[in-house]
Amino acid sequence: MPELAEVEYYRRVWAESLGLPVTGVLLHPEARVFRGCLQPLDTLNRLNGATFNQALAHGKQLLFGFEAAGWLGIHLGMSGQLRCEAKDSVQDRHDHLILRLPGRSLVFHDPRMFGRVRFDAATDLPDWWTQQPPDLLSPGFTRERLDAFLLKRGGTPIKALLLDQSIFPGIGNWMADEILWRSRIHPATPARQLAASAGERLWRTTREVTEDALRVIAPDWGDAPDDWLFNHRWKDGGFCPRPRCRSPLSRADLRGRTTCWCPKCQKSATS
DNA sequence: CCCCATGTTCGACA
DNA sequence: GTGTCGAACATGGG
Secondary structure (H helix, E strand, C coil): CCCHHHHHHHHHHHHCCCCCECCEEEECCCCHHHCCCCCHHHHHHHHCCCEEEEEEEECCEEEEEECCCEEEEEECCCCCEEEEECCCCCCCCCEEEEEEECCEEEEEECCCCCCEEEEECCCCCCHHHHCCCCCCCCCCCCHHHHHHHHHHCCCCEHHHHHCCCCCCCCCCHHHHHHHHHHCCCCCCCEHHHHHHHCHHHHHHHHHHHHHHHHHHHCCCCCCCCCCCCHHHCCCCCCECCCCCCCCECEEEEECCEEEEECCCCCCCCCC
């Protein structure tokens, strides 16, 4: 489920418990979500007694800090959720990690297990965290950076590039379609075509959609307004929400992901 | 039974 | 080496 705004929502769910000590750690050590995390069972026990003192999000990545014990990195994959449950909540089959804190439990739940948990027993921020690409709303996400990327990957459809986390951290399938719809760019347009004509529009709209998504979804998982593509893109028979358009929307598989667009508003490419 | 799912990674190929 | 693309991962819901 989660793209950057949903990830930020989940960050806030756990952040409500900042300042509290960990009193217990439960996990399913055999779960696939621990792939790449060395010795999870042993090292995660360091969290016992440590104060939960940091809750960070960057794109789709989450990082939670525990004073003097280390850092817990979480990626939610396709179906991951962070929950705050009762202090004695029973561990479900898909609750791969549970932190007991005074009066509550923080739960990482992920049925499909495309998500991932890792633990770094260090004081400094982990390298994989500090080396992430610039946030979409930060000064580092520049037109120059975007244009260079569009040219380097010039043969790839722009829809596929918007899902590339090395330059668009936090963008996922629905945000990519929303950005292209708003900027009137056809999802199959080869990137090199945009660098010349629509780079500025794409750059600006990317940041607008990011701001809007965070404003609407992050505080309490609010519903998207009906004038976004979001509410019309999932089901068959949807119509373009643009006031003077209202054309039937198209949907097709593009590079393995369902893509929705308005054939009347988004015409920058054939097909 | 079928098909679909807001993600990432790996290997094949040109 | 580089860029591109399909398949695989695992589970649940309609």
